[in-house]
Amino acid sequence: MGTTTWEDPTVEATVATLEEAVRAGDTITVFAECEVEYDGRATGYLGPGERVILLKPDGTLLVHRPAGNDPVNWQPPGSTVTADVADGDPVITARRSAPDERVRVFLRDTYQLTTFAADDTAPLELDGTETDMHEYILDHPAAVDDGLRAIEHERDTPYGTIDVYGTDEEGRPVVIEVKRRQASLTHVDQLNRYMEQFRESNPDARGILVAPAASSRVRRSLREKDLEFVALDEFATNRGEVASTTFEDFQ
Amino acid sequence: MGTTTWEDPTVEATVATLEEAVRAGDTITVFAECEVEYDGRATGYLGPGERVILLKPDGTLLVHRPAGNDPVNWQPPGSTVTADVADGDPVITARRSAPDERVRVFLRDTYQLTTFAADDTAPLELDGTETDMHEYILDHPAAVDDGLRAIEHERDTPYGTIDVYGTDEEGRPVVIEVKRRQASLTHVDQLNRYMEQFRESNPDARGILVAPAASSRVRRSLREKDLEFVALDEFATNRGEVASTTFEDFQ
DNA sequence: ACCTCCATTTCGGGA
DNA sequence: TCCCGAAGTGGAGGT
Numbered sequence: 001m002g003t004t005t006w007e008d009p010t011v012e013a014t015v016a017t018l019e020e021a022v023r024a025g026d027t028i029t030v031f032a033e034c035e036v037e038y039d040g041r042a043t044g045y046l047g048p049g050e051r052v053i054l055l056k057p058d059g060t061l062l063v064h065r066p067a068g069n070d071p072v073n074w075q076p077p078g079s080t081v082t083a084d085v086a087d088g089d090p091v092i093t094a095r096r097s098a099p100d101e102r103v104r105v106f107l108r109d110t111y112q113l114t115t116f117a118a119d120d121t122a123p124l125e126l127d128g129t130e131t132d133m134h135e136y137i138l139d140h141p142a143a144v145d146d147g148l149r150a151i152e153h154e155r156d157t158p159y160g161t162i163d164v165y166g167t168d169e170e171g172r173p174v175v176i177e178v179k180r181r182q183a184s185l186t187h188v189d190q191l192n193r194y195m196e197q198f199r200e201s202n203p204d205a206r207g208i209l210v211a212p213a214a215s216s217r218v219r220r221s222l223r224e225k226d227l228e229f230v231a232l233d234e235f236a237t238n239r240g241e242v243a244s245t246t247f248e249d250f251q
Numbered sequence: 252m253g254t255t256t257w258e259d260p261t262v263e264a265t266v267a268t269l270e271e272a273v274r275a276g277d278t279i280t281v282f283a284e285c286e287v288e289y290d291g292r293a294t295g296y297l298g299p300g301e302r303v304i305l306l307k308p309d310g311t312l313l314v315h316r317p318a319g320n321d322p323v324n325w326q327p328p329g330s331t332v333t334a335d336v337a338d339g340d341p342v343i344t345a346r347r348s349a350p351d352e353r354v355r356v357f358l359r360d361t362y363q364l365t366t367f368a369a370d371d372t373a374p375l376e377l378d379g380t381e382t383d384m385h386e387y388i389l390d391h392p393a394a395v396d397d398g399l400r401a402i403e404h405e406r407d408t409p410y411g412t413i414d415v416y417g418t419d420e421e422g423r424p425v426v427i428e429v430k431r432r433q434a435s436l437t438h439v440d441q442l443n444r445y446m447e448q449f450r451e452s453n454p455d456a457r458g459i460l461v462a463p464a465a466s467s468r469v470r471r472s473l474r475e476k477d478l479e480f481v482a483l484d485e486f487a488t489n490r491g492e493v494a495s496t497t498f499e500d501f502q
Numbered sequence: 503a504c505c506t507c508c509a510t511t512t513c514g515g516g517a
Numbered sequence: 518t519c520c521c522g523a524a525g526t527g528g529a530g531g532t
Contacts, residue, residue, distance in 0.1 A: 068527090068528090069527055070527060070528080098518095128525075129523080129524085130522095130524085131523090160521070160522080161521075161522080180523090180525095181525095190522085
């Protein structure tokens with residue numbers, strides 16, 4: 001709790017502060033002009049520019065430009081972060097193995113450095129995921145097919161995991177693939193992969209793709225493979241509305 | 252260039268500074284204890300905790316916990332960011348349409364706030380991508396199949412784009428799907444989708460999945476669909492080695 | 503705007 | 518550890 005900030009720190013102060021903050025398990029930001037080098041699964045180089053660098057106690061390193069959702073360079077959790085001097089400038093190195101890769105940030109001009117002993121244990125509560133949709137179907141099988149029953153969840157097969165499994169009114173096996181957003185051809189592929197295998201031993205099995213919507217192309221592809229589509233609105237997952245939800249709703 | 256920092260700003264100063272910095276197009280970080288509410292494609296709530304909030308002039312909002320590569324809450328570029336007061340605390344709101352969604356960050360205790368007029372136009376140079384692997388195959392077709400020739404790149408078909416296309420020693424068409432990492436069942440699906448269509452007019456066409464490795468399940472699935480697998484090491488993309496690459500290599 | 507597919511995808515769960 | 522599939526995926530490129 002609480003932050004400590006250095007403005008325009010010297011090279012020595014930057015390195016010493018980074019080393020100490022990493023050792024202490026602080027969360028750190030650095031505002032600097034820098035160059036970035038990455039070597040691992042791919043190889044990258046980013047020329048000089050002004051960025052925000054974020055270091056976390058779990059070994060995460062993020063380099064953010066002034067635009068874009070994703071960091072321009074990064075190293076995921078589990079990396080080892082060190083600071084030293086090269087060619088008279090501070091260098092932050094984040095390295096990990098499995099895969100063996102390394103990011104190095106060359107601080108050409110360090111404007112500001114902040115350390116922060118952050119404490120955060122609150123869990124993120126998230127509703128409206130695909131799992132929520134699975135549960136909705138388990139609770140309301142008729143929303144997918146009249147007479148659907150004997151429901152099973154996350155059934156493992158040699159060709160992947162079936163989202164929801166059951167039998168229909170006539171006792172035929174039903175394999176259901178659930179998507180929380182617009183269905184695509186890859187989703188048809190996925191269901192088809194299960195069904196090709198499943199129908200070898202259950203020729204009359206039905207395969208149903210459940211999603212809020214599907215293009216005509218997806219629907220055609222399903223028909224060609226003798227598969228079905230059921231539109232189940234995403235709001236079936238009980239999520240709120242942007243316009244009406246307020247902070248108080250969570251209290 | 253240069254940063255301005257406020258320590259423990261008042262509620263009024265926080266809101267005024269945020270509004271001014273957003274208007275000015277600054278990149279902003281806030282260290283604070285906060286709660287976060289999200290409503291849009293899904294619905295989320297994150298209880299009190301100490302986090303780093305990053306705001307960018309393109310409308311990006313990121314809320315980072317002290318652990319994890321990904322932000323715990325975010326709003327992608329294009330969002331409209333505003334600051335106001337609710338229940339006596341500063342609130343940052345980032346909203347966008349298409350999809351209509353909103354993130355609100357309730358600052359319960361603002362430790363520090365920094366604004367940064369960052370200038371960064373350097374392009375990221377990245378090698379070792381899948382495109383690089385395509386080019387390697389075009390230059391070294393024998394690495395995939397002896398006698399492979401008449402190579403074409405990114406060949407459009409009515410059912411998707413084929414990574415690499417050619418003919419083999421016997422003149423049979425060859426469709427190649429390239430993956431820069433371990434092949435998975437979804438990659439088999441993708442190649443199979445092209446091949447099902449392609450073989451309707453070219454029954455003797457070969458389909459090859461090229462990747463650094465593939466599980467036995469993937470290999471079995473390929474065999475069953477009369478498709479082939481060729482292991483092509485990722486280092487074939489000419490990328491460097493972690494142990495030997497230095498900053499000087501880029502100069 | 504929709505669709506497709508890559509990504510240094512990351513992340514979580516299960517075997 | 519590997520493998521598989523979801524993600525509020527984001528981002529790019531084409532139509």
